[in-house]
Amino acid sequence: xxxxxxxxxxxxxxxxxxxxxxxxxxxxxxxxxxxxxxxxxxxxxxxxxxxxxxxxxxxxxxxxxxxxxxxxxxxxxxxxxxxxxxxxxxxxxxxxxxxxxxxxxxxxxxxxxxxxxxxxxxxxxxxxxxxxxxxxxxxxxxxxxxxxxxxxxxxxxxxxxxxxxxxxxxxxxxxxxxxxxxxxxxxxxxxxxxxxxxxxxxxxxxxxxxxxxxxxxxxxxxxxxxxxxxxxxxxxxxxxxxxxxxxxxxxxxxxxxxxxxxxxxxxxxxxxxxxxxxxxxxxxxxxxx
Numbered sequence: 001x002x003x004x005x006x007x008x009x010x011x012x013x014x015x016x017x018x019x020x021x022x023x024x025x026x027x028x029x030x031x032x033x034x035x036x037x038x039x040x041x042x043x044x045x046x047x048x049x050x051x052x053x054x055x056x057x058x059x060x061x062x063x064x065x066x067x068x069x070x071x072x073x074x075x076x077x078x079x080x081x082x083x084x085x086x087x088x089x090x091x092x093x094x095x096x097x098x099x100x101x102x103x104x105x106x107x108x109x110x111x112x113x114x115x116x117x118x119x120x121x122x123x124x125x126x127x128x129x130x131x132x133x134x135x136x137x138x139x140x141x142x143x144x145x146x147x148x149x150x151x152x153x154x155x156x157x158x159x160x161x162x163x164x165x166x167x168x169x170x171x172x173x174x175x176x177x178x179x180x181x182x183x184x185x186x187x188x189x190x191x192x193x194x195x196x197x198x199x200x201x202x203x204x205x206x207x208x209x210x211x212x213x214x215x216x217x218x219x220x221x222x223x224x225x226x227x228x229x230x231x232x233x234x235x236x237x238x239x240x241x242x243x244x245x246x247x248x249x250x251x252x253x254x255x256x257x258x259x260x261x262x263x264x265x266x267x268x269x270x271x272x273x274x275x276x277x278x279x280x281x282x283x284x285x286x287x288x289x
Contacts, residue, residue, distance in 0.1 A: 029068045031098040034091050036078030037071070040111070044132035045119045047089050052124070056090040065091065068100040070118070072111060079103065082111045083118035109140035120160045126185045127194075131173035134160075138171055172198040179209040188218045196224035200231045207238040208245075217245045239276035 047053075059066075069084020081088055084101065091099050106114070116137040120130070134156055141152045153164035153171075160167070169191060173184060175198040183189040189197070197208060197219065208227065212218055219227065223244050230236040230244075266275050 027102050027104075029100045030103055032071070032079060032101050032103075033097055034088055034099050035097070037088055037099075038074050038078055038080045039085065040081055040115055042132075042136065043085060043115070044129050044136065045085070045122075045125070046129065047085050049089075049093070053086065053090065053093070056086060057093045060087070060090045060094045060096060064096075065099050068102050070104060070114060071101045072104055072106045080111075082106070082115050109143045112136050112140040117159050127170065127173060127191055128181045128185050131170045131176075131181070134167055134170045135174040138167075169195045175199075177202060177205045177209065180205055183212070183218060189224075190221060193219055193221040193224040196221065196228045199228045200236070204231055204236050204241070207236075207241045210238070211241045211245050215242065215245055219245060223247070237273045237276060239273065239278075239280045242280040243276075 065087050067087070069087055070082045071079035071084070072082060074080045079101070081101075082104075084099070088099060091097075116133045119125070120133055125133075137156055138152055141155060153167040156162075157164050157167045162170075172195045173181065173191065176184070176194060180189065180194065180197055184191060184194040197205060200208065204227075208219065226244050227236065227241065230240060262275060262279075263270075266278070270278075
């Protein structure tokens, strides 16, 4: 894989490079020093030094980079990588200083759409990556004048092989705080439950994170839906989050204590919410939940 940064190779079509129906006749492949590369802003996909990366490194050492990346001029210097972050990393690990790329003049929305489409069909994508990628593409298409969110979800789904409803569900996941999104990635919170939790305010989501950390209980879809309903009604409190997560099944024994008895143990100025949160705090201390 030798060449200088000015060397160009003419290609007959985009199909010759990528095997797709999109055409870009006459585009040139240029070898660019990888030292001039910049990561795409808010790039949502992981680039990991795992077993698959090692396979890519071995291939690059043996055959070179067979599929050029796509870059655009960086506003300060060098080039911003739109497609080819894994190939770039493989070159670094293989000790290869240049990589073949196609240089295009693209705006932010065009670049985002290409970046997402180039990565979205990988098998090892986490829900958090898909969520952020779909949200980025959704916003990019909307900027270009899409008529409706449903139409935009249709367009995104066609490329990725997902239904519009699935696309919308993933976009909602992008509204989760990082801790909850991590639980979705780890399959401790199901995607449908994560979608429900995404409608909670950030403070309310923080209460859920705290409750999970103290109880070890992850919200089910039913519990997440209950949390969402209380949030929409403006009734959700930190104590109520614990109550919902620690709620037992229908076969459990219920214990009821009158409000009058409970109030005897609290100062007159305590609100219902303060009493509730104190009770659940004490439950956590006693039962270590």
